[in-house]
Amino acid sequence: MHEPSHHILEEESQLVQIRLQKLQQLRAMGLDPFAHERYEVTHALQTIHEEYEQLEGKTVSVAGRIVAIRKMGKATFAHLMDSTGKLQIYLKADEQGDKYDLIDLWDLGDYLGVQGFVFKTRTGEVTVHVQTFTMLAKAIRPVPFPKEKGEQRWYELHDVEQRYRQRYLDLLVNPDSRQRLISRCRMIREIRRFLDERGFLEVETPVLQPMAGGAAARPFITHHNALDREFQLRIALELHLKRLLIGGIDRVYEIGRVFRNEGISTRHNPEFTMLELYQAYANLEDIMSLVEALFRYVAERVFGTTVFEMHGVQVDFSQPWQRIRLMDAIREHTGLTEADFETLESAIRAAEKVGIYVERKDTIGGIIEKVLEKCVAEHLQQPTFVYGFPIDTSPLAKREPDNPRFTRRFEGYIFGKEVANAFSELNDPLEQRARFEQQYALRQAGDEEAHPFDEDFLHAMEYGMPPAGGLGIGIDRMAMLLTGTDSIREVIFFPQMREG
RNA sequence: GAGCCGGUAGCUCAGUGGUAGAGCAACGGACUUUUAAUCCGUGGGUCGAGGGUUCGAAUCCCUCCCGGCUCACCA
Numbered sequence: 369m370h371e372p373s374h375h376i377l378e379e380e381s382q383l384v385q386i387r388l389q390k391l392q393q394l395r396a397m398g399l400d401p402f403a404h405e406r407y408e409v410t411h412a413l414q415t416i417h418e419e420y421e422q423l424e425g426k427t428v429s430v431a432g433r434i435v436a437i438r439k440m441g442k443a444t445f446a447h448l449m450d451s452t453g454k455l456q457i458y459l460k461a462d463e464q465g466d467k468y469d470l471i472d473l474w475d476l477g478d479y480l481g482v483q484g485f486v487f488k489t490r491t492g493e494v495t496v497h498v499q500t501f502t503m504l505a506k507a508i509r510p511v512p513f514p515k516e517k518g519e520q521r522w523y524e525l526h527d528v529e530q531r532y533r534q535r536y537l538d539l540l541v542n543p544d545s546r547q548r549l550i551s552r553c554r555m556i557r558e559i560r561r562f563l564d565e566r567g568f569l570e571v572e573t574p575v576l577q578p579m580a581g582g583a584a585a586r587p588f589i590t591h592h593n594a595l596d597r598e599f600q601l602r603i604a605l606e607l608h609l610k611r612l613l614i615g616g617i618d619r620v621y622e623i624g625r626v627f628r629n630e631g632i633s634t635r636h637n638p639e640f641t642m643l644e645l646y647q648a649y650a651n652l653e654d655i656m657s658l659v660e661a662l663f664r665y666v667a668e669r670v671f672g673t674t675v676f677e678m679h680g681v682q683v684d685f686s687q688p689w690q691r692i693r694l695m696d697a698i699r700e701h702t703g704l705t706e707a708d709f710e711t712l713e714s715a716i717r718a719a720e721k722v723g724i725y726v727e728r729k730d731t732i733g734g735i736i737e738k739v740l741e742k743c744v745a746e747h748l749q750q751p752t753f754v755y756g757f758p759i760d761t762s763p764l765a766k767r768e769p770d771n772p773r774f775t776r777r778f779e780g781y782i783f784g785k786e787v788a789n790a791f792s793e794l795n796d797p798l799e800q801r802a803r804f805e806q807q808y809a810l811r812q813a814g815d816e817e818a819h820p821f822d823e824d825f826l827h828a829m830e831y832g833m834p835p836a837g838g839l840g841i842g843i844d845r846m847a848m849l850l851t852g853t854d855s856i857r858e859v860i861f862f863p864q865m866r867e868g
Numbered sequence: 869g870a871g872c873c874g875g876u877a878g879c880u881c882a883g884u885g886g887u888a889g890a891g892c893a894a895c896g897g898a899c900u901u902u903u904a905a906u907c908c909g910u911g912g913g914u915c916g917a918g919g920g921u922u923c924g925a926a927u928c929c930c931u932c933c934c935g936g937c938u939c940a941c942c943a
Contacts, residue, residue: 382912383878383894436903443900460900476893489901510878515892515904522904523880523892529935530879541879584943630942631869725940737943761943779943786943817943855936866934 390473401503407481414452423486431481456495477507552847568619573608582606584817585628601627605644621645641843650837655790689751733758748781763803765791795833
């Protein structure tokens with residue numbers, strides 16, 4: 369919390385003082401830029417370019433931020449920018465009269481509304497020949513717009529810290545950042561469209577929960593004053609969506625923020641966006657097909673291609689994903705076999721053989737998953753479903769009928785990174801109770817991330833849950849790989865930062 | 869949490885013990901189809917913060933803050 373401050377009026381830099389003086393001058397002339405509410409805009413800036421043939425010589429009214437000014441004595445050129453693009457404007461002193469001097473009060477970043485006719489300069493640039501103009505808002509701090517020539521840019525805003533803390537500036541001046549973040553938004557829109565087309569109902573479920581469940585992670589804890597009790601912020605969407613499945617919503621999904629009280633890194637933000645969906649009467653293979661179709665759909669509709677590249681590796685989402693059993697993948701890349709993971713002792717020896725540090729709390733399944741992460745994942749560059757996960761790390765998934773140490777669960781990998789997690793959902797309430805009991809034992813033994821025992825969820829399942837396939841996708845991770853970035857902060861508008 | 873790197877003008881950066889710099893931006897001037905406009909001129913700094921060493925510190929030392937990367941943690 370900051371105390372209110374009027375420091376900008378006295379202490380700010382010369383650059384700010386000069387802009388404040390310009391503001392005063394405008395106000396003294398009765399031209400307060402902040403007095404405007406509405407400006408009649410007939411065209412977005414990009415449409416002036418697109419519809420030039422029809423618009424040539426016609427009068428238009430446009431608005432945007434000033435991003436460049438080139439004053440040449442008694443003629444002035446400037447560029448305006450709005451969310452669709454940029455447009456050059458042109459003013460002549462002899463047409464503007466006294467108003468021409470107002471140009472001296474313009475700064476980069478100010479909002480301008482102009483009315484004039486459309487023409488092309490002798491160099492062929494579509495331009496509005498301004499008849500009247502109005503300043504619609506003033507920027508009293510300098511906005512670091514880069515100089516540009518074609519695709520080249522000079523003096524961009526590079527400082528990563530400033531780009532994250534002041535994302536509005538990053539969005540304004542760095543087209544790549546703007547494009548990447550907008551792509552993320554469009555991805556989410558297309559995911560919704562894809563699922564809506566297939567009859568899924570989008571729902572919202574509680575963020576505040578008595579006990580956060582559905583995943584293995586440490587929750588954030590908060591307090592409800594009126595009830596005077598502790599709540600946890602959700603770490604997954606799973607258990608409430610399954611309750612809706614029980615309630616007869618056969619195809620259900622949620623795209624929502626989940627919160628995990630863990631480290632921050634290039635691949636982890638404490639709050640991130642998860643898609644979870646559940647489809648009654650579908651199995652693991654149905655979900656694999658759904659994932660293949662989903663990636664292809666989003667790729668085509670948002671990026672106009674199914675081919676993506678990262679670190680020199682190309683993938684093509686028009687092709688089916690590879691499928692490999694987890695233990696087969698481990699054998700292929702480490703030489704370790706299922707027999708090496710028969711007992712905890714042998715599993716620990718096997719892990720050490722491939723250089724993995726085993727913690728006291730690790731179970732056999734936990735060790736197998738560590739081997740997957742450390743030794744196998746990097747090899748899964750092409751889209752791949754790894755299936756058959758250990759039972760003790762998959763307490764919400766059905767057993768494999770002929771291999772009860774493993775479950776009907778897969779993870780999807782692309783470019784060596786996990787992007788999807790899916791099960792044939794466990795719907796046997798008696799077995800679910802036993803699985804929760806195992807998790808409870810782990811928790812008692814000190815594993816803070818073991819799944820909590822959720823009696824209310826078991827009670828719901830006892831009324832009958834249909835067989836179903838379920839899927840979770842980390843939207844941020846998906847956005848990272850489709851936009852080709854290694855940092856989760858680049859696909860979150862306002863990533864978590866320390867107080868600066 | 870550990871290691872490495874970084875924080876200097878509004879922006880991008882140079883400056884490794886001796887008067888704080890450059891380009892762009894800003895300000896003043898010239899210029900009526902320019903476009904990284906051009907030309908002439910001017911101002912602008914808590915060198916992340918605090919402490920120390922020194923005649924003298926942006927620079928060397930210590931502590932702290934913030935960030936990046938890697939690792940650990942996070943199935």
